Amino acid sequence: MSILVDAATRVLVQGITGREGSFHTSQMLEYGTKIVAGVTPGAGGRTVHGVPVFDTVAQAVAATQPNASIVYVPAPFAPDAVYEAIDAGIPLVVCITEGIPVLDTLKLYHYARRHGTRLIGPNCPGLITPGQAKLGIMPGYIHRPGPVGIVSRSGTLTYEVVWALTQAGLGQSTAVGIGGDPIIGTSFVDVLELFEADPQTEAIVLIGEIGGTDEETAAAFIRDHVTKPVIGFIAGRTAPPGKRMGHAGAIIAGGQGTAAEKVAALEAAGVRVAERPTQVADLVRQALAARAA
Amino acid sequence: MDLHEYQAAELLSRYGIPVNRGIVCETPEQVRDAAQQLGGRVVVKAQVHAGGRGKAGGIKLANDPDEAATVTSQILGMDIRGRTVHRVLVAPAVRYVHEYYLGVVLDRGARSVVVMASSAGGVDIEEVARQTPEKIVREYADPFLGLHDYQARRLGFALGLTPDQVRGFATIARQLFSAYSELDASLAEINPLVLTDTGSWLALDTKIVVDDNALFRHREYEALRDTQAEDPREREARAAGVSFVALDGEIGCVVNGAGLAMATMDAIKLYGGTPANFLDVGGGASAERVATAFRLVLADPKVKAVLINIFGGITRGDVVAQGILDALKVVPVRVPLVIRLVGTNQEEGRRLLEAAGLTVVESMDEAAQKVVAAAKGVSA
Numbered sequence: 001m002s003i004l005v006d007a008a009t010r011v012l013v014q015g016i017t018g019r020e021g022s023f024h025t026s027q028m029l030e031y032g033t034k035i036v037a038g039v040t041p042g043a044g045g046r047t048v049h050g051v052p053v054f055d056t057v058a059q060a061v062a063a064t065q066p067n068a069s070i071v072y073v074p075a076p077f078a079p080d081a082v083y084e085a086i087d088a089g090i091p092l093v094v095c096i097t098e099g100i101p102v103l104d105t106l107k108l109y110h111y112a113r114r115h116g117t118r119l120i121g122p123n124c125p126g127l128i129t130p131g132q133a134k135l136g137i138m139p140g141y142i143h144r145p146g147p148v149g150i151v152s153r154s155g156t157l158t159y160e161v162v163w164a165l166t167q168a169g170l171g172q173s174t175a176v177g178i179g180g181d182p183i184i185g186t187s188f189v190d191v192l193e194l195f196e197a198d199p200q201t202e203a204i205v206l207i208g209e210i211g212g213t214d215e216e217t218a219a220a221f222i223r224d225h226v227t228k229p230v231i232g233f234i235a236g237r238t239a240p241p242g243k244r245m246g247h248a249g250a251i252i253a254g255g256q257g258t259a260a261e262k263v264a265a266l267e268a269a270g271v272r273v274a275e276r277p278t279q280v281a282d283l284v285r286q287a288l289a290a291r292a293a
Numbered sequence: 294m295d296l297h298e299y300q301a302a303e304l305l306s307r308y309g310i311p312v313n314r315g316i317v318c319e320t321p322e323q324v325r326d327a328a329q330q331l332g333g334r335v336v337v338k339a340q341v342h343a344g345g346r347g348k349a350g351g352i353k354l355a356n357d358p359d360e361a362a363t364v365t366s367q368i369l370g371m372d373i374r375g376r377t378v379h380r381v382l383v384a385p386a387v388r389y390v391h392e393y394y395l396g397v398v399l400d401r402g403a404r405s406v407v408v409m410a411s412s413a414g415g416v417d418i419e420e421v422a423r424q425t426p427e428k429i430v431r432e433y434a435d436p437f438l439g440l441h442d443y444q445a446r447r448l449g450f451a452l453g454l455t456p457d458q459v460r461g462f463a464t465i466a467r468q469l470f471s472a473y474s475e476l477d478a479s480l481a482e483i484n485p486l487v488l489t490d491t492g493s494w495l496a497l498d499t500k501i502v503v504d505d506n507a508l509f510r511h512r513e514y515e516a517l518r519d520t521q522a523e524d525p526r527e528r529e530a531r532a533a534g535v536s537f538v539a540l541d542g543e544i545g546c547v548v549n550g551a552g553l554a555m556a557t558m559d560a561i562k563l564y565g566g567t568p569a570n571f572l573d574v575g576g577g578a579s580a581e582r583v584a585t586a587f588r589l590v591l592a593d594p595k596v597k598a599v600l601i602n603i604f605g606g607i608t609r610g611d612v613v614a615q616g617i618l619d620a621l622k623v624v625p626v627r628v629p630l631v632i633r634l635v636g637t638n639q640e641e642g643r644r645l646l647e648a649a650g651l652t653v654v655e656s657m658d659e660a661a662q663k664v665v666a667a668a669k670g671v672s673a
Contacts, residue, residue: 027607076509101477101507102399109404110436139606139637154552156604160657163604163635180551182401209552212401235555238540238562239571246536246551246573248506249401254419259559275563277556278658 001200002129002174003149003191004092004118005068009133012057012066012090013038014073014081016048020096021072024137025049028070031134036064039084057088068092070126070135075099078122082108086117094135095121095185102248105183112185119185123248125155125177136177138162146171148284149195151188152207153180153214153249157235160277161207168281170288173201180247182211188218196226203229203287205280206271208262210236211250215262223269229287232266232273233280234259294503295342299382300517301481301501308472310465310483312496315384321362321369327383328361334386337364338498342522343374344417351378354386379521387495392485393452394418394429395466397473405433408440408470410448410462414485440470461494462486477507526589533585535574542567544668545590545599545628547583549574557602560657566665569596574603584620591626598629598668600660605636614642618649629667633660 011028015021016038026049029035035051037060044055054060057069069090073081078097085093093112100108100122112119120127126136130143138155142163148170152158158177165172176191178184188206195201204226208215215234222230237259239245241252252258263273272287274280296304302312316327317340328335339351346352351373355361361383371378392414400407413421413428421428430451432444445466449459465486473481480502487495508514520528530537536551540558544566548554551573558568570590574582583601590599605613613634632653634642643653654660 075506099506099509101510102479102504103406103474103477103507106399106404106406107436137607141637142606152552154550156548156550156606157552157556159604159606160553160556160635182399183404207552209555214402217402233556235552235559237559238568239555239558240538240540243538243571244505244536245538245555245571250551250555254422276560276658278656 001198002132003194003198003201004127004174004176005129005133005135007032007034007132009068009135010034010036010064010066011133011135012036012060012064012069012085013051014057014069014071014085016040016051016053016072017043017046018072018074022048024072025051027140028134031140033133033135036066057084057090061088061090066090068094068135071095071097073097079104079108082119083111086112086115090117092118093120094124094126095119096124096126096137097121098123100181102182105181109183109185120176121179121185123181124179124184125158127174127176129174130172138175138177142166143175144171147173147200147202147288149173149198149201149204150175150207151191151195151204152177153209153247154207154235157277158207161205161233161280164278164281165284168285170281170284173198180209180249182249188214189221192218192221192226196228201228202291203231203284205284206230206232206266208232208234209247209250210239210245210252210259211247211257213256216265219265219269219271222271229291230271231280231283231287232263232271233277234262234266234273294505294508294514294518296501296503296517297340297342297380297519298338298499299340301499302496304476304501305469305472305481305496305499308468310468310472310496311494312499313384313387315382317380317382318365319380321365324365324381324383325358325362328355328358331383331385335361335383336386337361337368338382338384339368339371339373339378340380340382341373341376341378342519343376346373349373376522387487387497388490389487389495390490391488393487394421394484395469395486396480396482396484397470397478398480400433403433405436406473408432408434408444408448408466410452410466412452414487418484434470439474440467442467458488465494476501477504477511478502479504526592529585530589533582535572535582535585535589537589538571539593540568540570542569543595543597544664545569545593545596546572547574547586547590547599547601548572549603553602553604557600557657557661560661561600561665564661564665566661566668569593580616580619583616584623587620587624587626591624591628596628598631598664599626600664601630601632602657602660603634603636605634605639608636610634610636610639610642611645614645618645629664631660631664631667633657
């Protein structure tokens with residue numbers, strides 16, 4: 001078991017003929033992801049790495065029945081691509097694109113919710129169920145199948161933690177990068193709920209960062225609804241207030257969103273919070289040992 | 294991107310909001326002429342991207358044109374929270390009976406745009422939120438339909454305004470909401486919005502922050518950017534597509550990925566050092582971007598050592614290593630350099646770097662410890 005994606009997931013790639021879309025399609029195929037179609041308006045009839053390309057998502061759906069879409073479309077056109085996927089009834093849409101205006105993302109968030117579509121991202125690395133399917137831009141080889149579920153607002157920091165886990169012999173059930181924007185389709189709480197219900201997942205790693213209050217909301221949810229051990233890491237303990245730290249969402253504004261507040265909230269909910277990314281692996285091992293005992 | 298008060302005032306006027314516009318000036322002489330033109334008492338306000346201008350002495354009243362010129366000479370060149378004042382706004386001094394607050398902002402937790410109003414205007418709204426949160430009233434806008442008229446009215450009634458006053462107030466609330474949405478702002482604020490002694494509404498101070506992600510569809514903002522107010526390094530970084538924030542420490546950081554860049558700064562602090570900057574070179578870590586990163590980091594004379602932390606991922610380690618070597622040819626690094634490199638073909642990458650005499654380590658912890666020691670002038 002895993003969450004959201006597995007070997008049976010039929011994937012559509014939107015923006016498949018672009019540089020990013022084409023490159024990552026080859027990487028995802030190499031990992032074993034079942035990519036059934038691509039869409040680029042005006043490129044219908046072509047193939048990219050053997051994948052048939054359609055002009056519209058509706059055509060791709062009719063011909064190949066995808067049940068997930070991944071969007072590599074540039075920011076000015078990405079919201080339209082996401083709407084097209086939602087309107088075509090695709091239940092899972094992963095938006096990798098960085099740089100979408102937040103007022104557009106706000107509409108996407110509500111539109112997806114109202115239509116029962118799960119939107120992951122934007123500005124995210126995607127998600128991976130090791131050994132089964134990769135819908136994203138993360139390096140596949142650092143992952144191993146196993147019992148640890150990961151949910152993170154970051155990209156390379158997630159790879160760092162995954163790599164530390166893998167080297168410690170701790171595989172992953174699914175790793176979900178939810179994205180670094182102020183508004184994102186899927187929050188920590190949504191993914192925690194899925195991991196809690198997933199039989200393969202025995203421990204959960206939550207990687208947060210400064211900005212917003214989603215970690216605090218997650219802490220309250222963990223306290224009330226999560227029985228599995230949760231290990232946390234929060235980036236940005238040394239970040240100054242009022243400055244955007246790369247991610248559009250990583251900013252301490254109005255005294256809100258500091259790392260200290262997030263660490264305190266998580267610890268109060270029983271989450272062990274690592275001081276260093278590599279320490280996450282030690283804490284996970286201890287938590288799994290305690291659970292087995 | 295922050296706009297200046299006078300820029301925000303101009304934009305909001307276009308939406309019909311009554312703003313005490315004033316005249317922008319750069320010299321005391323211009324201010325004297327402006328005050329003459331406006332007549333009567335004027336207020337001279339520093340135009341800087343910083344809060345607390347009043348407390349810092351950046352806002353002054355003047356009774357006549359000569360006094361206006363005198364106070365301007367005190368304000369120009371003044372340092373307000375690290376920002377130098379190059380410009381002032383001269384506006385008529387207004388007599389009012391009450392100050393209100395009106396603002397539109399994104400509420401991340403609520404996944405909604407919120408319109409906030411308060412009868413405690415003229416002071417920092419964050420302070421009001423902390424001290425007397427009951428004095429702030431809110432309406433959440435529908436993501437597709439926007440702010441309904443009844444919501445705008447409800448704000449006015451909640452402030453205790455008379456029906457006549459509510460009409461004018463609600464119109465301004467709707468105009469401010471339209472401006473926020475159409476300008477792709479992340480904050481649009483009037484503080485204070487005053488009720489004058491003649492019973493009309495007037496925006497005395499306005500503020501707009503625009504969403505950097507939306508700049509591609511608002512080319513007009515480029516002309517509003519105050520390059521004088523920017524750290525020149527942040528400007529160079531933006532042009533190169535590198536995220537950079539200058540800090541006070543002594544260890545320069547060059548990292549790929551924002552989360553990892555923050556975690557790297559934190560690790561440096563954890564091991565007893567202080568980060569000199571946040572820097573995300575972006576995916577791929579190309580030679581040009583790494584060269585830009587070196588230039589940005591080394592421009593700071595306080596930097597005593599540099600840590601490069603690259604989690605290559607899909608990008609091959611040897612390609613990243615070659616990029617670093619190429620960048621070093623363009624920008625020589627005169628302080629100790631510690632490199633941590635992980636990724637496909639990482640062994641080959643490390644060999645390349647070690648052959649060039651560079652220190653390459655395996656783990657992020659070890660890298661942080663080594664660079665802290667190097668900055669202190671000891672070997673770890």
